[in-house]
Amino acid sequence: MNIHFTYLPGDGIGPEIGLAALQVLNAMANVFGHTLDIEEHLIGGAAIDKRGTPLPDDTLASAKHTGAILLGAVGGPKWDHLKGADRPELGGLLPLRQKLDLFANIRPAKPFATLINSSPLKSEILNGVDFVVVRELTGGIYFGNKGRDNLGAYDECRYSQAEIERITVTAFELARTRRKKVTSVDKSNVLETSRLWREVVSRVAGDYPDVELEHTLVDAMAMHMLTRPRDFDVILTENMFGDILTDEASVLCGSMGVIPSASLDADNVGLYEPIHGSAPDIAGTGKANPTAMILSAAWMLRTSFGLEPEAVAIEQAVEQALEAGQVTGDLGGSLSTDQMGKWVADHVGR
Numbered sequence: 001m002n003i004h005f006t007y008l009p010g011d012g013i014g015p016e017i018g019l020a021a022l023q024v025l026n027a028m029a030n031v032f033g034h035t036l037d038i039e040e041h042l043i044g045g046a047a048i049d050k051r052g053t054p055l056p057d058d059t060l061a062s063a064k065h066t067g068a069i070l071l072g073a074v075g076g077p078k079w080d081h082l083k084g085a086d087r088p089e090l091g092g093l094l095p096l097r098q099k100l101d102l103f104a105n106i107r108p109a110k111p112f113a114t115l116i117n118s119s120p121l122k123s124e125i126l127n128g129v130d131f132v133v134v135r136e137l138t139g140g141i142y143f144g145n146k147g148r149d150n151l152g153a154y155d156e157c158r159y160s161q162a163e164i165e166r167i168t169v170t171a172f173e174l175a176r177t178r179r180k181k182v183t184s185v186d187k188s189n190v191l192e193t194s195r196l197w198r199e200v201v202s203r204v205a206g207d208y209p210d211v212e213l214e215h216t217l218v219d220a221m222a223m224h225m226l227t228r229p230r231d232f233d234v235i236l237t238e239n240m241f242g243d244i245l246t247d248e249a250s251v252l253c254g255s256m257g258v259i260p261s262a263s264l265d266a267d268n269v270g271l272y273e274p275i276h277g278s279a280p281d282i283a284g285t286g287k288a289n290p291t292a293m294i295l296s297a298a299w300m301l302r303t304s305f306g307l308e309p310e311a312v313a314i315e316q317a318v319e320q321a322l323e324a325g326q327v328t329g330d331l332g333g334s335l336s337t338d339q340m341g342k343w344v345a346d347h348v349g350r
């Protein structure tokens with residue numbers, strides 16, 4: 001098969017973990033007899049520097065054309081003085097997600113057995129943890145009106161019923177393939193958008209009598225996720241709560257560097273990226289863990305190309321690396337990003 005996708009390395013550690021993932025994809029292509037057809041484009045700060053805009057037209061056109069995008073991360077201190085849509089995040093990543101209508105962001109938290117001791121949490125809390133956060137990605141406070149007036153600043157948070165409905169359907173459909181429980185997270189004791197969220201989620205849940213639904217307030221959820229994470233199966237939430245809770249979930253998994261994500265539209269467009277950022281504090285040092293990026297690439301193969309055995313082969317090679325301690329420093333190993341990528345690449349299909 002010709003695997004045709006858009007590759008957006010981005011900023012900071014993005015290009016470093018990207019190279020590791022490309023090595024692994026190349027190895028997969030050799031083992032399985034596929035070809036890679038990669039359209040590499042600029043996004044974020046790299047695009048600002050070279051093209052004067054965080055989301056050049058050719059980048060967006062390629063993403064729309066291939067419908068399968070592998071992205072590193074965007075942003076960094078070099079561009080932090082920029083405002084609004086001139087920024088890598090607000091002008092690059094967010095419009096990419098919005099223009100492709102990638103409303104469903106899926107972020108798994110299932111600690112690898114070998115990494116239980118990499119987490120600061122006790123193993124008795126972590127054993128058996130396996131949940132997925134379904135984060136609404138194209139609405140809410142990220143995309144409302146923002147600005148300044150003579151008193152201060154504001155960010156508007158809006159959700160339409162339709163936006164809540166479609167992400168709720170995603171969560172319930174996913175729960176049906178798992179342990180059949182949805183925990184919806186909101187702040188309905190304060191926010192009107194959250195009151196609507198709760199109403200719509202409860203109504204949609206009526207179509208899924210086989211799936212258990214519970215509602216939880218986000219502040220309490222931040223605690224439950226650390227004290228009884230085993231109790232959760234599918235966690236459904238809005239854009240900003242999902243952003244915050246998934247960084248918290250990475251603590252259960254041992255490192256920010258191990259959680260991949262998929263952002264999907266209603267049909268078959270998918271953007272695959274680690275949940276972490278461009279890690280400017282370690283960029284250029286070879287310390288970045290490429291696991292989340294490699295697992296994002298595997299997810300792309302599975303979901304955008306239907307290549308299940310190929311995805312599994314990559315996931316198994318990653319697990320072998322974790323078991324053998326062939327990992328980066330964040331997980332207690334001594335390999336560089338590049339060395340870990342090579343190790344995983346060498347073990348695809350073995």
Ligand code: NAD
Pocket residue numbers: 013017072073074075076077089093255256257258273274275276277278279280281282287288289290292330
């Ligand atoms: P971050 O996720 O980049 O880093 C947080 C901490 O985790 C840092 O100490 C970093 O070194 C560590 N870390 C992250 N990824 C790692 C990896 N693969 N291996 C080892 N350690 C890793 O978050 P931040 O520092 O708050 O943000 C930095 C920049 O990244 C900001 O400009 C932010 O806007 C951007 N960002 C982009 C994305 C994205 O493109 N999807 C996501 C989050 C943050």
Ligand code: IPM
Pocket residue numbers: 075089090093094243275277
């Ligand atoms: C993420 C990131 C982004 C977000 C930023 C960079 C806009 O933190 O993908 O988690 O908040 O969605």
Ligand code: MN
Pocket residue numbers: 243244247275
């Ligand atoms: Mn985030």
